[in-house]
Amino acid sequence: MLGPRLQLLLETLRKLLRRGSESHAERLLKKTRLEDVAVVMRFLDLRFQRQVFDLLPDNTQRAELLTELDAHLLSDLLEGREVKSLVRVLELMSVDAQADLINELPQTLAQELLNALKPAEVEELEDILQHDPETAGGIMCTDYFALPEDTTAGEAIQALQGSDDVEMAFYVYVINEHGHLVGVVSLRALVITPPSTPLRDIMASDILSAKVETDQEQVAQMAARYNLLAIPVVDQSNRLVGIVTIDDVIDVLREEATEDILRMAGVDESAYESKSLRKNLRKRAPWLFATWLGGLAGSLLIGSFEGQLEKQVALAAFIPIVLGMGGNVGTQTATIMVRGLATGHISADVGWRYLGREFLIGVSLGVLYGTLLGVYAFTRYSGEAHPLQLAFTVGLSILSSMSVAALVGALTPLIFDRLHIDPAVATGPLVTTTVDILGILTYFLMAGLFLSGLGG
Amino acid sequence: MLGPRLQLLLETLRKLLRRGSESHAERLLKKTRLEDVAVVMRFLDLRFQRQVFDLLPDNTQRAELLTELDAHLLSDLLEGREVKSLVRVLELMSVDAQADLINELPQTLAQELLNALKPAEVEELEDILQHDPETAGGIMCTDYFALPEDTTAGEAIQALQGSDDVEMAFYVYVINEHGHLVGVVSLRALVITPPSTPLRDIMASDILSAKVETDQEQVAQMAARYNLLAIPVVDQSNRLVGIVTIDDVIDVLREEATEDILRMAGVDESAYESKSLRKNLRKRAPWLFATWLGGLAGSLLIGSFEGQLEKQVALAAFIPIVLGMGGNVGTQTATIMVRGLATGHISADVGWRYLGREFLIGVSLGVLYGTLLGVYAFTRYSGEAHPLQLAFTVGLSILSSMSVAALVGALTPLIFDRLHIDPAVATGPLVTTTVDILGILTYFLMAGLFLSGLGG
Numbered sequence: 001m002l003g004p005r006l007q008l009l010l011e012t013l014r015k016l017l018r019r020g021s022e023s024h025a026e027r028l029l030k031k032t033r034l035e036d037v038a039v040v041m042r043f044l045d046l047r048f049q050r051q052v053f054d055l056l057p058d059n060t061q062r063a064e065l066l067t068e069l070d071a072h073l074l075s076d077l078l079e080g081r082e083v084k085s086l087v088r089v090l091e092l093m094s095v096d097a098q099a100d101l102i103n104e105l106p107q108t109l110a111q112e113l114l115n116a117l118k119p120a121e122v123e124e125l126e127d128i129l130q131h132d133p134e135t136a137g138g139i140m141c142t143d144y145f146a147l148p149e150d151t152t153a154g155e156a157i158q159a160l161q162g163s164d165d166v167e168m169a170f171y172v173y174v175i176n177e178h179g180h181l182v183g184v185v186s187l188r189a190l191v192i193t194p195p196s197t198p199l200r201d202i203m204a205s206d207i208l209s210a211k212v213e214t215d216q217e218q219v220a221q222m223a224a225r226y227n228l229l230a231i232p233v234v235d236q237s238n239r240l241v242g243i244v245t246i247d248d249v250i251d252v253l254r255e256e257a258t259e260d261i262l263r264m265a266g267v268d269e270s271a272y273e274s275k276s277l278r279k280n281l282r283k284r285a286p287w288l289f290a291t292w293l294g295g296l297a298g299s300l301l302i303g304s305f306e307g308q309l310e311k312q313v314a315l316a317a318f319i320p321i322v323l324g325m326g327g328n329v330g331t332q333t334a335t336i337m338v339r340g341l342a343t344g345h346i347s348a349d350v351g352w353r354y355l356g357r358e359f360l361i362g363v364s365l366g367v368l369y370g371t372l373l374g375v376y377a378f379t380r381y382s383g384e385a386h387p388l389q390l391a392f393t394v395g396l397s398i399l400s401s402m403s404v405a406a407l408v409g410a411l412t413p414l415i416f417d418r419l420h421i422d423p424a425v426a427t428g429p430l431v432t433t434t435v436d437i438l439g440i441l442t443y444f445l446m447a448g449l450f451l452s453g454l455g456g
Numbered sequence: 457m458l459g460p461r462l463q464l465l466l467e468t469l470r471k472l473l474r475r476g477s478e479s480h481a482e483r484l485l486k487k488t489r490l491e492d493v494a495v496v497m498r499f500l501d502l503r504f505q506r507q508v509f510d511l512l513p514d515n516t517q518r519a520e521l522l523t524e525l526d527a528h529l530l531s532d533l534l535e536g537r538e539v540k541s542l543v544r545v546l547e548l549m550s551v552d553a554q555a556d557l558i559n560e561l562p563q564t565l566a567q568e569l570l571n572a573l574k575p576a577e578v579e580e581l582e583d584i585l586q587h588d589p590e591t592a593g594g595i596m597c598t599d600y601f602a603l604p605e606d607t608t609a610g611e612a613i614q615a616l617q618g619s620d621d622v623e624m625a626f627y628v629y630v631i632n633e634h635g636h637l638v639g640v641v642s643l644r645a646l647v648i649t650p651p652s653t654p655l656r657d658i659m660a661s662d663i664l665s666a667k668v669e670t671d672q673e674q675v676a677q678m679a680a681r682y683n684l685l686a687i688p689v690v691d692q693s694n695r696l697v698g699i700v701t702i703d704d705v706i707d708v709l710r711e712e713a714t715e716d717i718l719r720m721a722g723v724d725e726s727a728y729e730s731k732s733l734r735k736n737l738r739k740r741a742p743w744l745f746a747t748w749l750g751g752l753a754g755s756l757l758i759g760s761f762e763g764q765l766e767k768q769v770a771l772a773a774f775i776p777i778v779l780g781m782g783g784n785v786g787t788q789t790a791t792i793m794v795r796g797l798a799t800g801h802i803s804a805d806v807g808w809r810y811l812g813r814e815f816l817i818g819v820s821l822g823v824l825y826g827t828l829l830g831v832y833a834f835t836r837y838s839g840e841a842h843p844l845q846l847a848f849t850v851g852l853s854i855l856s857s858m859s860v861a862a863l864v865g866a867l868t869p870l871i872f873d874r875l876h877i878d879p880a881v882a883t884g885p886l887v888t889t890t891v892d893i894l895g896i897l898t899y900f901l902m903a904g905l906f907l908s909g910l911g912g
Contacts, residue, residue, distance in 0.1 A: 002803040010803075035681050043806055070801070161648040170626065170685075187643050192617040224710070225491050227703040229626075229685065246702055247683040250709065254680070257713040258795055261720070265791035266784065280817055284788055285824070291784045292825050295777025296832065302773040303836070309769045316765050316772035317758040320779055320892055321751025327783075328722065328747045328885060332740055335721035339714055345526070347458040350499055361736055368741070369748055376752065380759070429784060436776055 002039070010040045017048045026055045034061060038068035049077055063092035066101055074104045083109075087116045095121075096141035096248075099128040127241070136219045137212030139252065140233045140242030146173040147199060149182060154195025156185070170229040174203045179239040181209060181232055209234050212241065219244050220252040221344070260342055263424035264335060266291075287429040294433030298440050305444040312451055314381055315443075318373070318394050323439045325369055326401035330435040333358050333409030334427040341413060341423050351414040355407065362406025366399035373398050389450040397446050401439040408434050458495070466496045473504045482511045490517060494524035505533055519548035522557055530560045539565075543572045551577075552597035552704075555584040583697070592675045593668030595708065596689045596698030602629040603655060605638060610651025612641070626685040630659045635695040637665060637688055665690050668697065675700050676708040677800070716798055719880035720791060722747075743885040750889030754896050761900040768907055770837055771899075774829070774850045779895045781825055782857035786891040789814050789865030790883035797869060797879050807870040811863065818862025822855035829854050845906040853902050857895040864890050 002010070009032060016025040029037060029052065037056075041049050056062050066074065066089065078086060090098055090113060102110045102125070114122055124142055131137030145163065147156055156172055172190060174183035183203030193202050209232045210219045223231050223246060231249075233242045262268070266287030302309070302319070309315055337354065340346030346354060374395025381387045409431050413423035458466070465488060472481040485493060485508065493512075497505050512518050522530065522545065534542060546554055546569060558566045558581070570578055580598055587593030601619065603612055612628055628646060630639035639659030649658050665688045666675045679687050679702060687705075689698045718724070722743030758765070758775070765771055793810065796802030802810060830851025837843045865887050869879035 002800060002805065007803075007805060033682070035683075039681070039800060042801060043803055157647055160644070187647070188616070191613055191643070191647060224703075224706045225495070226489070227491075229702070246685070247680075250680045250706065253706065253709060254713075254799065257710075257717075258799065261713075261717055261791060261795050264717070265720075265788050267788050267792060277813070277816060277820070280813075281820055284785075284817070285821065287788075288781065288784055288821060288825065291780055292777070292828065295780045296829075298776045298780075299773040302776070303770065306769050306773075309765075309772050313762050313765045313769070313772075314759065316769075316775065317755040317762075319772065319775055320754045320758070320896065321748070323776055323779075324747055324751045324754075324888070324892060325744065328744055328888075329740075331884065332721050332723050332743075335717060336723060339717050343710065343714065344458060344495060345498060347463075347499055349458065349463060357733070357736075360733060361740070364733070364737055365741065365744060369744065372748065373752075428787065432780070432784075436780060440776065 002043075006036060006039055009036060010043055013040060013052070014044065014048065017044075017051055022051070022055060025051070026057075029055055030057055034064045035068050037065055038070070041065075041073060042070060046076055049073065053077060059089045060092050062089045063097075067093055067097040071100065071104045074101060075106060078105065079109065083112045083116050087113060090117065091121065094141055094143060095124045095128060096139065096242075098125050099138070100133075102129060103133050131212055134216045135212065136210040136214040136216065136231070136233045136244055137242070139216050139219075139248050140212075140244050141248075142242045144173060144230075144232070144240070144243040145171075146175045146181075146240055149174050149176060149198065149200040149203075151199050152195060153185075153190050153193040153197045153199065153202065156190055156199060157195070160187075160190075172199070173232055173240055173243075174199050175240055181207060181234055181238060181240040183207065184232070207232065210244065211236070216244075216252045217256050220249045220256070223249040224253065256342075260338065260422075260424040263422065264338060264427040266429040291429050291433055294429075294436060298436055301437065301440050302444070305447070308444060308447050308451065312386075312390070312447070314384065314390060315393070315447055315451075318377065318397075319440070319443065321373065322394070322397045322401050322443050323436050325398055326405040326435045326439045327432045328405075329362055329365060329402045330405035330409035330431045331427065333362070333406045334413055334431045337410055337413040338423045338427050341417050348414050348417040355410050355414070358406045358410035359403060362403040363399070365406075366402035369402065370395040370398035386451060393443070393446045393450045397439070397443040400442045400446070401435070404438050404442070405431075405435040408438070458499075462492060462495055465492060466499055469496060469508070470500065470504065473500075473507055478507070478511060481507070482513075485511055486513055490520045491524050493521055494526070497521075497529060498526060502532055505529065509533060515545045516548050518545045519553075523549055523553040527556065527560045530557060531562060534561065535565065539568045539572050543569060546573065547577065550597055550599060551580050551584060552595065552698075554581050555594070556589075558585060559589050587668055590672045591668065592666040592670040592672065592687070592689045592700055593698070595672050595675075595704050596668075596700050597704075598698045600629060600686075600688070600696070600699040601627075602631045602637075602696055605630050605632060605654065605656040605659075607655050608651060609641075609646050609649045609653045609655065609658065612646055612655060613651070616643075616646075628655070629688055629696055629699075630655050631696055637663060637690055637694060637696040639663060640688070663688065666700065667692070672700075672708045673712050676705045676712070679705040680709065712798075716794065716878075716880040719878065720794060720883040722885040747885050747889055750885075750892060754892055757893065757896050758900070761903070764900060764903050764907065768842075768846070768903070770840065770846060771849070771903055771907075774833065774853075775896070775899065777829065778850070778853045778857050778899050779892050781854055782861040782891045782895045783888045784861075785818055785821060785858045786861035786865035786887045787883065789818070789862045790869055790887045793866055793869040794879045794883050797873050804870050804873040811866050811870070814862045814866035815859060818859040819855070821862075822858035825858065826851040826854035842907060849899070849902045849906045853895070853899040856898045856902070857891070860894050860898070861887075861891040864894070 012028060013025060016028065037052065041052065053062060053065065056065060102113065128138065145160065147159060170187055172185045173181060174185060176182050183205045184207050185199055185203045189202050208222060208226060212233055212235055219231055229246045230243045232240055233244060235241050268283040337346060341348065374391040377394045378387050378391035381390055412426040412431055416423040416426045469481060469484060472484065493508065497508065509518060509521065512521060558569065584594065603615060626643055628641045629637060630641060632638050639661045640663050641655055641659045645658055664678060664682060668689055668691055675687055685702045686699045688696055689700060691697050724739040793802060797804065830847040833850045834843050834847035837846055868882040868887055872879040872882045
């Protein structure tokens with residue numbers, strides 16, 4: 001998804017830097033959007049990233065690049081730089097971007113920067129830093145536009161004209177004498193109203209707002225559901241303290257989708273962000289260990305049926321397909337449930353509806369594939385002893401494994417949701433391992449039922 | 457994620473409708489946001505959905521509900537209604553919402569509605585309907601605000617004041633005498649500029665735009681990357697024909713994430729949307745069939761090693777864990793690659809970098825878990841013949857299976873991306889099946905190497 005334009009930019013930039021043609025690179029950077037530079041940085045070696053940062057025309061551009069850049073690149077890029085020159089860049093960033101940056105830096109550098117900033121700036125910044133970075137308070141920006149109720153539309157427009165640093169001002173918020181949020185006026189309403197009208201008369205007073213401690217995902221869902229360009233954030237006493245803008249909402253929605261996707265596969269966080277092998281291993285090893293333990297349990301279980309296997313070695317051949325079909329249906333079902341819960345299309349409170357449906361799907365698919373495999377097994381082993389019994393064992397095992405898998409795949413996310421644990425961790429390794437063990441058990445129980453006492 | 461407020465709304469509404477207290481339900485609906493009604497509709501029976509639609513205060517509310525409602529609910533909700541009354545609702549919707557609706561309805565009803573609409577409205581609507589619904593042309597709205605270059609800021613504000621139906625007007629687009637898009641002015645710039653300034657002097661002329669045929673995902677990525685509230689859409693001759701607004705961008709980003717997530721699990725489209733069992737089965741059966749075929753190949757393969765299994769039945773016990781560990785690493789790697797490609801954090805053009813890294817991760821994890829399992833196998837089967845050989849077979853098989861799985865999991869999405877096939881279809885069933893077959897093969901080859909000719 002880099003696209004031919006960015007691909008060309010990346011290649012040209014890399015070529016110029018490799019050759020040492022700094023002045024050409026400088027010119028190229030000058031006419032490139034910083035959002036594009038930020039994307040291309042991901043694919044450059046660290047020394048080239050540092051060069052690009054230095055070659056930007058001025059500190060305003062550097063500030064914007066730092067705002068747009070992937071969080072995990074920041075620390076390496078800025079380490080070892082002079083604090084004084086960094087502060088000059090930092091001062092040109094919005095407070096929420098400053099907070100994002102500080103949160104990514106090693107503690108000593110972060111502290112040095114905080115010490116070097118002007119006291120007024122530090123205060124605002126520390127207001128944000130005190131909140132969990134994944135809450136409304138942690139992602140809000142404090143450059144919003146708020147006016148008292150009796151301000152007129154004309155005065156509001158004049159006030160807007162006088163301000164220059166208000167990030168994405170789409171709404172004018174209306175506050176009362178206590179600083180409490182009491183209304184909101186869209187920029188458009190302001191423009192199309194007679195100038196003498198007080199804001200009180202044109203404001204919408206049925207306002208949606210988030211609390212500082214509201215989870216960022218909820219804030220994003222709110223903006224998405226009600227098509228809002230910004231959500232006001234209030235503190236415990238309902239005083240307006242910031243806004244979360246739509247561009248941050250989009251980032252949050254994408255982050256949360258990525259997190260869910262990776263969790264479903266049993267990976268913690270954005271593993272593609274980290275170049276360090278050690279970190280990567282740490283992000284993946286835990287779930288693999290769960291799978292390993294499950295596999296061990298499975299092998300113990302199979303080992304305990306060794307007698308049956310010795311009588312009918314053909315049984316071994318069908319273990320992977322019985323487990324594979326179950327695992328697959330389980331993953332499908334769990335994925336549908338997890339995504340449905342995340343987007344609000346499935347509600348845990350009417351969960352039993354889905355359980356029934358998913359179980360029926362599992363049974364239907366189980367009958368289909370069980371019959372297919374039974375017929376195959378009968379044909380393939382018709383020359384050997386008890387092909388019909390083998391066919392029934394195999395076919396019924398597929399049926400049972402797929403039905404149980406559908407049920408487990410649907411039930412686990414619902415239970416996790418009720419327990420307020422992210423259902424995404426329920427898919428993948430957990431469901432597959434459970435389904436595997438149940439599959440092995442039923443398979444050998446069926447085999448015992450149909451084949452035992454028949455003699456090899 | 458329904459939340460306590462919506463949960464309460466759902467329960468109250470359901471109770472009132474069940475009891476037949478229509479007037480109470482009507483009053484409840486009157487004071488509820490339509491976005492909330494739209495969410496709650498998902499969980500109501502069809503007859504209650506229809507009642508809610510009828511109980512809304514007026515057609516403006518009905519029009520808004522239809523705009524907000526999940527696409528898959530529309531057809532059942534509107535079927536059998538009088539065309540004349542439907543048209544009255546339809547006329548109150550924006551053209552892009554009309555198009556979305558028409559696209560979801562059965563052909564005969566859609567045609568009847570088109571016939572009953574006023575000719576002027578039909579023309580605009582058909583302009584949109586001719587485009588693929590998943591392109592910029594298919595999701596754009598045609599209520600944008602465009603003015604000639606020599607208009608002054610003051611005139612522009614007056615023009616804005618005179619219009620009432622412009623959807624989310626954040627930007628004024630500037631066009632030349634041929635209708636070509638030449639610039640853009642933000643509403644904020646308009647407000648803070650002296651009224652006599654012509655738009656030409658304050659417009660940004662370096663504009664990002666989409667073509668009507670641009671894929672909706674690309675449009676959304678563009679808006680997200682450059683923090684834009686709307687993307688102008690131009691036709692082949694660069695004439696402005698519509699805009700894609702940020703609320704649609706958010707919908708697209710979520711839809712595409714859902715599509716990717718489900719595809720990775722081998723499910724087509726949003727399976728949770730469909731209540732029909734038959735449709736659901738059709739969405740899931742194809743990939744399961746692929747898994748079934750893969751499983752069959754696996755069972756044939758194991759069958760061909762029956763001689764070895766007969767000599768050492770213990771081999772069967774480790775099949776699931778060898779395949780499970782490989783499958784898991786493969787899925788992890790493939791998921792990381794697919795999501796990275798989708799978000800632009802991984803580029804296929806520097807794919808070899810990731811291949812190397814992922815392979816190294818696979819080998820490292822393989823050494824860890826292979827050693828663990830080898831030690832376990834040796835201990836567990838120390839009383840039987842050749843425990844050391846069994847330990848080596850099992851341990852080296854895990855190592856090989858995990859390394860190969862990491863490689864396959866990383867390589868498949870990259871290849872699919874190069875071939876312009878959605879890499880998401882590469883994960884899940886395809887990777888797992890490939891990894892299974894390769895895993896079985898190496899396992900029995902190892903077994904042959906270490907255990908053959910030893911005699912049980």
